[in-house]
Amino acid sequence: MSTPARVELRHGDITRLSVDAVVNAANSSLLGGGGVDGAIHRAGGPAILRECRELRATRFPDGLPTGHAVATGAGELPARWVIHTVGPVYGRTPDGPQRLTDCYSxxxxxxxxxxxxxxxxxxxxxxxxxxxxxxxxxTALDTLHGVSTDVRTAILVLFDAATLRLAESLVG
Incomplete structure (x- = not known):
């Protein structure tokens, strides 16, 4: 029976977590970039890029749409899979908040x-x-706490200690 996942907050390097899946905040090209996207591609090695190129050649010739998600293997990461999603750019479209929610769901x-x-x-x-x-x-916390899923644990990995403190203050 699906229920919302238990949500954990952490500060650290998402590429080092031994989890079933790591979410990549990708760009629509799926071909790597900066930030989390670049870190996942670097740490995971060339296998992830090969799978992403195959996805672009077959299922997503125009790129992965904002708010959608697709999985690849995780290459050399300690995870089994990478789930790639494209988040919205803040302020670019009026449906940005819904698209951000869509990324998590x-x-x-x-x-x-x-x-x-x-x-x-x-x-x-x-x-x-x-x-x-x-x-x-x-948005992350509301969506992760509100969506029924078979995922038992969703870990929100925050990029700095200040953001972790902010998230902790919003939870408690």
Missing amino acids: TCLAVADDLGARTVAFPLISAGAYGWPREDAVR
């Missing part, structure tokens, strides 16, 4: 399809895409 749906029980999420769109941190944290 579609990643959970993909995790369910894979049979993943532990999933690590970055704070989607809060880096280069400019989403205000407090709103990004609230």
Whole structure:
């Protein structure tokens, strides 16, 4: 029976977590970039890029749409899979908040399809895409606490201690 996942907050390197799936805050090209995306591609090695190129050649010739998610293997990461999602750029479209929510919920749906029980999420769109941190944290927590899933544990991995403290203050 599906219920919302237990949500844990952590500060650290998402590429080092031994979980079933790691979420990549990808760009629509799926071909790597900066921030979390670049770190996952570097740590996971060339196998992830090969699978992403195959996805672009077959299922997503125009790129992965914002708010959607797709999985690949995890290459050399300690995870089994990488779930790639494209977050919205803050302020670019009026449906940005819904698209950000969609990122988390579609990643959970993909995790369910894979049979993943532990999933690590970055704070989607809060880096280069400019989403205000407090709103990004609230969206992540509200969605992860509100979506029924077979995922048992969702870990929100925050990029610095200040963001972790912010998230802890919003939980408690």
